[in-house]
Amino acid sequence: MQFELLHMTLGGKIITLGCILSITSLFFPWVRLSSDWQIVDSYSAFSFLTSYVGYVVLFFSVFVLFFAVSHTQKEFVRAKLPIHLSDGVIAFFIGILFLLTAFLIAGMNRILTGVANVVEIGDGLTFFGMSSIFYITWGILREREEKHGNRNNRYLSRSPWDLEVKKYAQTLHADTPEDPDEKKNMSLPF
Secondary structure (H helix, E strand, O other), X not given: OOEOOOOOOHHHHHHXXXXXXXXXXXXXXXXXXEOOOOOEEEXXXXXXXXXXXHHHHHXXXXXXXXXXXXXXXXXXXXXXXXXXOOHHHHHHHHHHHHHHHHHHHHOOHHHHOOOOOEEEEXXXXXXXXXXXXXXXXXXXXHHHHHHHHHHHHHHHOOOOHHHHHHHOHHXXXXXXXXXXXXXXXXXXXX
């Protein structure tokens, strides 16, 4: 598998940073609970308090990173998937899903105030929320690039350059060679 990290576009760098940020956020505390006795419990993305969302985040982050960086194996994997969506649409919807998950977990503090007096949002959840913005941004940029590329292909096919190619089309697509020796060379011996 070949990755082209050095020759990435701005969008590729954004999604790579977003994937690294979301994977890194999994190892920071997402929620901290403390009570009157100053006992602090920290919960990461892999805890029961966050509904083990870390495993889902890890899977989708690696999935999007693979599609953003791999150019050779991506189409092979895409052919085996039942849903055929573009990279930008996939990243956009995963970014929206990640953002809603971050808001949902951040909104759990009202529920958890019955268990603990102080509920704090950890650094991991903050990084996770920021990474979802990177996913959404790359999804929008990628869709614009694809639409712009499709528009250029459409106008390029009707360009004056086609008239120059038509002049030489007979030479390029000639079925019979003009040289008799060349014709004799290509015939079968029987």
